[in-house]
Each structure stands twice: as structure tokens, then as C-alpha cells.
Amino acid sequence: MFRWLDDVRRREALNKPFPAEWRGILRRMVTHYAWLDTGEAARLEQLVQVFVAEKKFEGCNGLEITDEIRVVVAAEACLLIMGLPHDLYRRLATILVYPSTVFTPPERPGVFIRSPLFEQEQIAISGQAFARGPVILVWDAVKRGARHPETGHNVVYHEFAHLLDMLDGVADGAPPLHSRSQYRTWAAVFSEEFQRLRNDSEQGKKTFLDPYGATNEAEFFAVATEFFFDKPIEMQKDHRALYDVLAGYYMQDTAERERRSLETLEQ
Numbered sequence: 414m415f416r417w418l419d420d421v422r423r424r425e426a427l428n429k430p431f432p433a434e435w436r437g438i439l440r441r442m443v444t445h446y447a448w449l450d451t452g453e454a455a456r457l458e459q460l461v462q463v464f465v466a467e468k469k470f471e472g473c474n475g476l477e478i479t480d481e482i483r484v485v486v487a488a489e490a491c492l493l494i495m496g497l498p499h500d501l502y503r504r505l506a507t508i509l510v511y512p513s514t515v516f517t518p519p520e521r522p523g524v525f526i527r528s529p530l531f532e533q534e535q536i537a538i539s540g541q542a543f544a545r546g547p548v549i550l551v552w553d554a555v556k557r558g559a560r561h562p563e564t565g566h567n568v569v570y571h572e573f574a575h576l577l578d579m580l581d582g583v584a585d586g587a588p589p590l591h592s593r594s595q596y597r598t599w600a601a602v603f604s605e606e607f608q609r610l611r612n613d614s615e616q617g618k619k620t621f622l623d624p625y626g627a628t629n630e631a632e633f634f635a636v637a638t639e640f641f642f643d644k645p646i647e648m649q650k651d652h653r654a655l656y657d658v659l660a661g662y663y664m665q666d667t668a669e670r671e672r673r674s675l676e677t678l679e680q
């Protein structure tokens with residue numbers, strides 16, 4: 414198991430108290446932060462502090478990097494690993510942030526099959542992750558996702574779930590798990606849920622998970638992660654087995670957390 418605080422520089426980053434302005438940013442911009450209890454919030458803040466000290470943020474297309482950007486991205490990336498044995502995404506050094514939607518040219522076709530059609534096709538992306546970095550994020554989408562979990566879309570959860578998936582070298586929809594029996598359950602539950610999403614979306618049925626998750630197993634895990642952190646009560650109700658497998662992996666009970674926050678609101 415990794416011991417992320419064994420690193421001297423990481424411990425040094427924690428010598429200073431967590432900045433009050435950063436807490437203000439979290440309260441204002443990250444809805445999930447308000448769902449955490451005191452202990453969870455303290456643990457997340459520690460991770461955020463080290464993450465911000467360690468990772469390089471680069472603004473692209475004229476975007477100036479601010480504390481808001483650093484803290485919101487760090488909080489959501491670290492929320493995923495809060496319950497896991499982890500090494501704070503050690504292979505990730507740089508996060509590139511664009512102000513709004515990026516259009517990437519599709520992979521260049523070979524010289525001989527070049528057609529005018531390819532020239533026009535552009536794919537709109539709000540994020541992208543590579544096994545050895547960087548992670549690319551679009552700030553507009555990050556902000557929206559952090560404030561509005563009810564949409565089920567969160568580009569930071571999505572891209573960082575891809576990084577966790579790729580920790581074992583392959584993007585196959587299964588990150589390194591904790592035991593052999595967990596792999597067995599994971600395979601059974603995930604293939605059933607993946608097929609179900611595929612069939613439902615092919616038939617044009619309305620689905621709880623975003624149909625984009627039917628693209629392949631890696632996208633399925635990333636999309637399921639978004640919903641696990643964004644709409645856990647609903648996931649637990651409609652996709653119990655999937656919820657349980659993810660709760661077992663992330664070692665977090667997000668549904669309980671959301672329920673608690675709703676009770677606090679009612680009081």
C-alpha cells in the first residue's frame with residue numbers, strides 16, 4: 414500500500430494551515446464538499462493542499478490560472494481517492510486548463526484515404542486524460558459540474574476515474590482492486606450493467622447513466638463514477654449492485670452522505 418505522506422515535501426506542504434479563502438472557494442463552488450462530515454472535510458483539505466503544491470496547472474488559450482481553478486480541480490480529483498490506498502496520482506505532473514470547449518481534429522487518416530470530410534470533423538471535448546499525463550480540462554465544464562451534481566456530469570471525476578483505471582496499465586474499465594473476490598464481483602456486475610446500458614440506449618430508452626458510458630468499458634467506469642459521486646441516492650435505488658461495487662472500491666458511502674446533507678437541509 415502507498416503511504417502518500419511518507420514524502421517529505423508533501424508533509425512540508427501541510428505545515429501551513431488550510432487557507433480560509435480556499436475553504437470559501439470549496440463552500441461556494443463544490444456542492445459535494447458541503448455533503449462531507451467534519452472528518453471527511455479535513456481529510457480532503459489535506460489532500461487538496463498537497464495536490465495544489467505538487468501539480469502544475471497550465472492555462473491554455475489565454476486562461477489565467479487562479480486559486481479557484483486549482484482548488485476546485487484538486488478537491489474533485491482528491492475526492493475520488495479519499496478512501497483509497499493511493500499515491501496522489503504520482504504519474505500526473507501537469508493539468509492543462511482551457512477556458513471553454515476544445516475542438517480536437519480527429520486522428521489523421523492515412524494519406525491515401527484522406528477525404529474532405531475528415532477535414533471538417535471536429536470532436537468537441539470537455540476533458541481528456543493520458544496515462545502518464547497531462548489531464549486536459551475545460552474550466553466552464555468543471556465549474557458547472559462542481560456546482561450541479563444533479564446533472565450527473567462531472568468532467569473532473571470522469572477524467573480522474575480514467576487515471577485510476579489506467580493505474581494497472583490498461584484502460585479496461587477496472588482499476589486495481591483490493592481483492593480477488595472483488596474482481597469477480599466487479600466483472601459480473603459491470604458486464605451486466607454495461608450490456609444493459611448498451612441495449613437500452615440502442616433501443617432509445619431513457620437511461621439513468623449517460624449513454625456515453627455505452628461507448629466501451631473504460632467510458633462506462635468513468636461515467637458510472639460521475640453518477641456515483643453526483644447522484645448516489647438515485648444510483649443506489651435503481652442500480653443497487655453497481656452502487657455497492659463502486660462503494661466497495663472507492664470505500665466511500667456517497668448515498669449516506671447525500672442523505673445526511675438532505676436531512677441537514679430539512680432541519
Ligand SMILES: [Zn+2]
Pocket residue numbers: 571575631632635
Ligand atoms: Zn472518457
